[in-house]
Amino acid sequence: xxxxxxxxxxxxxxxxxxxxxxxxxxxxxxxxxxxxxxxxxxxxxxxxxxxxxxxxxxxxxxxxxxxxxxxxxxxxxxxxxxxxxxxxxxxxxxxxxxxxxxxxxxxxxxxxxxxx
Numbered sequence: 001x002x003x004x005x006x007x008x009x010x011x012x013x014x015x016x017x018x019x020x021x022x023x024x025x026x027x028x029x030x031x032x033x034x035x036x037x038x039x040x041x042x043x044x045x046x047x048x049x050x051x052x053x054x055x056x057x058x059x060x061x062x063x064x065x066x067x068x069x070x071x072x073x074x075x076x077x078x079x080x081x082x083x084x085x086x087x088x089x090x091x092x093x094x095x096x097x098x099x100x101x102x103x104x105x106x107x108x109x110x111x112x113x114x115x116x
Contacts, residue, residue: 003016013025013026016048016049017046017047017048017049018047018049021046021047028060029060029073029075032060032061032062032070032073033062033070033072033073036062036070037062038059038060038061038062039058039059039060040059041057041058041059042057042058042059043055043056043057043058043080044056044057044058044077046077053081054079054081055079055080055081055084056077056078056079056080056081057077057078057080058075058076058077059075059076059077060073060074060075060076061073061074061075062074
């Protein structure tokens with residue numbers, strides 16, 4: 001989100017993202033607390049306060065006290081924007097390679113048929 005860990009200390013979602021996104025995050029956390037069901041490696045698109053769009057992988061786990069009651073949420077989001085870009089480039093390259101292989105096979109067959 002463009003922040004260092006130490007600069008985030010004491011801040012909440014509203015301090016680093018839009019009110020709409022903060023409300024979405026809050027609802028997710030309330031759902032985790034009420035159901036006890038974690039969110040694990042959910043891919044999300046988030047927008048920073050300065051307007052940048054990031055792709056993140058989010059995990060949210062219920063935090064339980066020694067008696068087992070859920071008293072909070074432990075959450076982490078990892079920025080995977082670059083990885084997603086690399087994945088898209090890799091898929092495009094694989095498609096291009098497959099097309100080239102098909103063309104080479106077609107040309108090879110064409111040359112072989114002319115030689116016969």
